[in-house]
Amino acid sequence: MSGVSAVSAAKAALKTQAIETPSWAYANSGTRFKVFAQPGVPRTPREKLDDAARVHEHTGVAPTVALHIPWDAVDGSDGYAELAKYAEERGLGLGAINSNVFQDDDYKLGSVTHPDPAVRRKALGHLLECVDIMDATGSRDLKLWFSDGTNYPGQDDIRARQDRLAEALAAVYERLGDNQRMLLEYKFFEPAFYATDVPDWGTAYAHCLKLGPKAQVVVDTGHHAPGTNIEFIVALLLREGKLGGFDFNSRFYADDDLMVGAADPFQLFRIMYEVIRGGGFGPDVAFMLDQCHNIEAKIPAIIRSVMNVQEATAKALLVDGDALAAAQRSGDVLAANAVLMDAYNTDVRPMLAEVREEIGIDPDPMAAYARSGWAQKIVDERVGGTQAGWGA
Numbered sequence: 001m002s003g004v005s006a007v008s009a010a011k012a013a014l015k016t017q018a019i020e021t022p023s024w025a026y027a028n029s030g031t032r033f034k035v036f037a038q039p040g041v042p043r044t045p046r047e048k049l050d051d052a053a054r055v056h057e058h059t060g061v062a063p064t065v066a067l068h069i070p071w072d073a074v075d076g077s078d079g080y081a082e083l084a085k086y087a088e089e090r091g092l093g094l095g096a097i098n099s100n101v102f103q104d105d106d107y108k109l110g111s112v113t114h115p116d117p118a119v120r121r122k123a124l125g126h127l128l129e130c131v132d133i134m135d136a137t138g139s140r141d142l143k144l145w146f147s148d149g150t151n152y153p154g155q156d157d158i159r160a161r162q163d164r165l166a167e168a169l170a171a172v173y174e175r176l177g178d179n180q181r182m183l184l185e186y187k188f189f190e191p192a193f194y195a196t197d198v199p200d201w202g203t204a205y206a207h208c209l210k211l212g213p214k215a216q217v218v219v220d221t222g223h224h225a226p227g228t229n230i231e232f233i234v235a236l237l238l239r240e241g242k243l244g245g246f247d248f249n250s251r252f253y254a255d256d257d258l259m260v261g262a263a264d265p266f267q268l269f270r271i272m273y274e275v276i277r278g279g280g281f282g283p284d285v286a287f288m289l290d291q292c293h294n295i296e297a298k299i300p301a302i303i304r305s306v307m308n309v310q311e312a313t314a315k316a317l318l319v320d321g322d323a324l325a326a327a328q329r330s331g332d333v334l335a336a337n338a339v340l341m342d343a344y345n346t347d348v349r350p351m352l353a354e355v356r357e358e359i360g361i362d363p364d365p366m367a368a369y370a371r372s373g374w375a376q377k378i379v380d381e382r383v384g385g386t387q388a389g390w391g392a
């Protein structure tokens with residue numbers, strides 16, 4: 001493709017991109033040492049949606065918001081339907097429903113893999129309730145992350161825990177509607193330090209494969225050991241039709257949940273290249289953020305994160321596929337690498353500014369948000385009440 005048509009094809013694709021923001025990123029969060037509360041932070045799920053609407057207004061590509069239950073709990077299925085309506089009135093939709101079977105005292109030794117069947121029943125009950133919520137909100141995806149695991153060799157039977165996990169997953173799968181999916185997330189350690197029950201993509205893949213087409217793997221970019229080639233995992237899962245989505249964030253050390261693209265923008269580019277190469281750039285793969293903004297202002301940090309994903313996507317879209325294939329066919333290692341690096345080293349910011357102007361928004365989302373006065377408005381208006389957030 002010539003330079004001009006490659007750019008216009010990239011711009012057209014960028015206009016179709018959708019990046020889901022997480023309700024919990026708008027709320028207070030911290031490390032296990034301290035939560036630094038910020039003024040103006042949302043007190044209710046509705047206020048989180050108000051903030052998310054600002055992100056969508058300034059970026060044009062963040063139309064849905066993921067909920068985390070019970071952090072975003074409201075009363076009854078009517079309450080969730082009303083929340084979905086509230087979102088819709090603000091130009092948003094409700095996205096993935098994230099289950100939470102990791103914050104109750106009962107889950108000390110696990111949730112769906114707990115040795116006590118009563119605890120397993122309680123955890124499964126929550127997961128099924130999350131599907132009820134999806135029915136009310138119209139959400140397509142149920143995101144499952146299990147903190148389940150053991151801290152000491154011999155603490156529990158590794159194989160039996162896999163059996164219990166498989167049983168719970170099968171029950172949830174059964175309950176899914178025709179247009180609903182379950183996304184199984186893996187994480188190599190934390191809070192379990194010896195053996196995590198879903199530690200890696202292989203374990204998630206094996207369970208999803210057995211379950212069927214509505215079970216897909218979700219890749220949280222912060223959930224791997226240092227040095228892991230995440231784009232290889234992405235390529236493989238896409239090839240097998242099992243990549244359901246991403247939880248994007250950055251890591252320097254472990255599950256740091258920093259802004260995506262902040263630690264390693266080159267890795268993000270490589271991931272987006274494999275997404276595009278594997279036909280995953282579309283609605284079947286959910287592009288979600290899973291981040292916590294502990295010390296920085298939250299709404300601009302989310303805007304920045306969305307822009308970082310856009311920039312990586314834009315660069316990946318600019319890879320000259322024909323030139324790359326030719327260099328690969330002829331075994332020209334340096335030429336092939338140069339094709340990728342040329343795309344990565346392109347300054348795509350002017351192109352993205354044009355994309356924004358063409359869809360009728362300000363070319364500079366960060367500046368537009370700063371000018372909007374929203375940051376001061378929420379500080380002035382959101383006084384009193386309890387701030388909703390991690391652990392709320």
Ligand code: PSV
Nearest residue numbers: 098145185187220247255290
């Ligand atoms: C676990 O570390 C995780 O990545 C899961 O997606 C949780 O639901 C989320 O963090 C909460 O931030």
Ligand code: MN
Nearest residue numbers: 185220247290
């Ligand atoms: Mn995650």
Ligand code: MN
Nearest residue numbers: 220222223255
């Ligand atoms: Mn995580």
